[in-house]
Amino acid sequence: MKRASLLLPILVVIGALGMSSIFIVDEREKALVLRFGRVVDTKAEPGLAFKVPFIDQVARYDSRILSRDLDPIEVTPLDDRRLVVDAFARYRIVDVNKFREATGAAGDQAIAVAGRRLDSILRAETREILGSVSSNDILSSDRAALMLRIRNGAIQEATSLGLEVVDVRLKRTDLPRANLDATFGRMRAEREREATDERARGQEAAQRIRAQADRTVVELVSDANRESEIIRGEADAERNAIFAEAFGADEEFFEFYRSLTAYQRSIKGDNSTLVLSPDSEFFNYLRSDTGR
Structure with missing residues (x-):
């Protein structure tokens, strides 16, 4: 009985020691086994791992791809046109030993320290790369190649931190506020100047078209008048020829017809009063049957 009472605590202690010597490495992390602050083992694969109970400690580090947003920074390209650049990076811890040496911490604290140092690297690379090209290259489709150059430059610097x-x-990628307003002002002035030039060219073209149309109208009217005068002259000549022929065929009848035509034009409903001398030849055909 006494042995059983002593065996139970021993088993409990052994079980506690066994449990404290086992730890699990998650597939999303890597771990370091520390003994008195010194790294004695690296656990990069997920699964069960062992450590010395009460002596060894486990430092865990995230092995997933992490994201880091950079605060907006100002860069000055070759054309001295300042730009405000907002960027972000994706990275992961590939060497936990270097990472611990560089940060001197574990968990979120280590991530924060590494993030600040990575910010400095990315800022320096961004300013160097974007400062070697013009602003048009940064704002064009060539920016993909520029981002690759920034990444390649940051890879070497980040290796010392155990990062990839x-x-x-x-x-x-924007202009600073003051430059943005000035740029918009220049763009607006340029568009207004182009609009003024377009309106001036339009008015000039309209004036030419109106002048051409006016000249065409004058020419058409002149040609029409000339043709009408020719036709009127030919008609008058033909009419006179007919009158002459009619007069030559029967002189007395022609005089009678001319007198009737004169009566018709002179004596109308609104003008039926004539002042003539009694012996006027105008009414010869009204005074006698023969018109004499």
Whole structure:
């Protein structure tokens, strides 16, 4: 009985020691086994791992791809046109030993320290790369190649931190506020100047068209008048020829017809009064049957 009472605590202690010597490495992390602050083992594969109970400690580090947003920074390209660049990077921890040496911490604290140091690397690379090209290259489709150059430059610097820079992206590239207003003002003035030039060219073209149309109208009217005068002259000549022929065929009848025509034109409903001398030849055909 006494042996049983002593065996139970021993088993409990052994079980506690066994449990404290086992730890699990998740597939999303890597771990370091520390003994008195010194790294004695690295656990990069997921599964069960062992450590010395009460002596060894486990420092865990995230092995997933992490994201880091950079604060907006100002860069000055070759054409001295300042730009505000907003970027972010994706990275992961590939060497936990170097990472611990560089940060001197574990968990979120280590991530924060590494993030600040990675920010400095990315800022320096961004300013160096974007400062070697013009602003048009940054704002064009060539920015993809620039982002690749920034990433490649940051990879070497980040290796000393135990990090691998997976990707760098420029989210936004804008002009500073003061420069943006000035640029908009220049763009507006340029568009207004172009609009004024277009209106002036349009008015000039309209004036030419109106002048051409006016000249065409004058020419058409002149040609029409000339043709009408020719036709009127030919008609008058033909009419006179007919009158002459009629007069030559029967002189007395022609005089009678001319007198009737004169009566018709002179004596109308609104003008039936004539002042003539009694012996006027105008009424010869009214005074006698023969018109004499």
